[in-house]
Amino acid sequence: MPSLLEENATSYVELELEELENVFAMLTFAPLIGYPIVPPAVSLKLLPYMEDEILIALDRSTRLDDQYSLLGFDVE
Amino acid sequence: MIFYMFLGKGGVGKTTSSVALSFALASKGKTLVVSLDPAHNLGDLLGLELGDEAKEVYRNLYASEPDFDEIIKEYSRSIAKEIKEKYKYLRAWNLDKLIDLIESTPGTEEYAIFMKLVRLYDENWDYVVVDHAPTGLSVKVLILPKILSSWIEVLMKLRKEIVVRKKAIAKMRGEEIEDEVYERLKSEYEQYKKFERIFTDPNMTKVVLVLNPEELPFFEARRAYEQLIRHGIRPCGVVINKIMENERHKRMVKEIESYFKGLKVVKVKFRERPPRGVGELKELAKEYAPLLSC
Numbered sequence: 001m002p003s004l005l006e007e008n009a010t011s012y013v014e015l016e017l018e019e020l021e022n023v024f025a026m027l028t029f030a031p032l033i034g035y036p037i038v039p040p041a042v043s044l045k046l047l048p049y050m051e052d053e054i055l056i057a058l059d060r061s062t063r064l065d066d067q068y069s070l071l072g073f074d075v076e
Numbered sequence: 077m078i079f080y081m082f083l084g085k086g087g088v089g090k091t092t093s094s095v096a097l098s099f100a101l102a103s104k105g106k107t108l109v110v111s112l113d114p115a116h117n118l119g120d121l122l123g124l125e126l127g128d129e130a131k132e133v134y135r136n137l138y139a140s141e142p143d144f145d146e147i148i149k150e151y152s153r154s155i156a157k158e159i160k161e162k163y164k165y166l167r168a169w170n171l172d173k174l175i176d177l178i179e180s181t182p183g184t185e186e187y188a189i190f191m192k193l194v195r196l197y198d199e200n201w202d203y204v205v206v207d208h209a210p211t212g213l214s215v216k217v218l219i220l221p222k223i224l225s226s227w228i229e230v231l232m233k234l235r236k237e238i239v240v241r242k243k244a245i246a247k248m249r250g251e252e253i254e255d256e257v258y259e260r261l262k263s264e265y266e267q268y269k270k271f272e273r274i275f276t277d278p279n280m281t282k283v284v285l286v287l288n289p290e291e292l293p294f295f296e297a298r299r300a301y302e303q304l305i306r307h308g309i310r311p312c313g314v315v316i317n318k319i320m321e322n323e324r325h326k327r328m329v330k331e332i333e334s335y336f337k338g339l340k341v342v343k344v345k346f347r348e349r350p351p352r353g354v355g356e357l358k359e360l361a362k363e364y365a366p367l368l369s370c
Contacts, residue, residue, distance in 0.1 A: 006248060009248075010245055010248050010249075013241050013244055013245055014245060016241060017238060017241040017242060017245065020234070020237055020238045020241065021238060023234070024231070024234055024235065024238060027231070027234070028231065031182075031183075038227050038231065039183055039220075039223060039224055039227055040181045040182055040183040040184070040187075041183055041184070041187040041220075041224060042224060042227055042228060042231070042264070044155050044178060044181065044184075045155070045260065045264055046257055046260060046261070047155065047158075047159060048155065048158035048159045048161070048162040048163070049158075049162060049256045049257045049260055050257060051162060051163050053257075
């Protein structure tokens with residue numbers, strides 16, 4: 001059973017991981033939304049394996065104006 | 077296996093040159109001449125009906141004209157199939173629409189042609205002579221593996237960072253994980269690197285530029301030549317086709333020869349009637365002999 005400290009450490013790594021996955025998805029799928037960064041052939045090859053990353057990127061884009069919510073803060 | 081790639085502006089005589097050299101190569105080994113130009117005329121030239129499957133046209137010489145639309149459709153279908161298998165919430169999607177979308181995605185054409193070359197490499201030929209699409213598209217095909225492998229290198233670096241964190245979290249939970257995206261990137265990278273090596277090795281890929289002694293084809297051939305050199309592909313020969321007996325052409329031929337100094341040059345005279353059929357093309361093959369030592 002993980003200790004509280006381990007749980008906390010894991011949640012920070014998870015947050016960092018989500019951020020990296022978001023960046024990876026945006027970089028990979030930029031050509032499919034009109035920004036020719038990575039060649040579309042690469043994007044299409046990876047598309048079948050990136051369901052989670054796309055969901056993360058979509059979630060991030062809906063919370064663009066509320067960055068603190070990602071850290072669990074309520075600024076109100 | 078050795079690739080001979082014929083590149084040049086539309087209408088300069090790439091198909092005739094490809095076929096003529098193929099007859100010369102057939103005396104040395106099992107040869108396939110294949111048209112990867114969406115506007116095929118290989119079959120018309122040989123006076124045969126050709127399809128995707130290689131047809132024997134002469135002793136040791138085979139020809140094929142793959143259905144270009146079908147190559148692109150096949151590629152799109154393979155991506156759509158993988159998406160269907162992996163995405164849980166897309167089961168109800170109309171995947172036919174997705175195939176249409178992939179087909180019209182920029183860059184799909186050159187990738188589909190590249191994949192056809194990958195498949196041809198695995199077949200049992202001594203020589204594969206490729207009659208390419210006009211210059212713009214064919215240069216993109218040849219430099220594609222280098223561009224893709226460079227991009228994948230960047231993505232692999234970022235993906236490694238992700239994998240390290242994923243593994244750390246999984247270890248904490250007593251789980252084991254494999255990252256499919258990283259594995260896919262790795263296998264794609266290996267394939268592109270392999271073909272980057274094949275296309276840049278002058279012993280494995282011999283690029284021949286075809287042009288007429290006119291200004292526009294010369295400009296286009298020069299641009300293609302410079303672009304290829306920039307990406308590490310060194311053409312080995314030039315075919316100056318449809319040369320007429322006049323001062324202007326004489327001057328242009330001289331200029332072309334001096335620009336492409338060091339490359340094997342084949343000079344072919346203008347013919348009132350272009351060569352057609354096995355007999356005439358076999359006769360023309362003699363003029364392409366310099367390219368055999370390319």
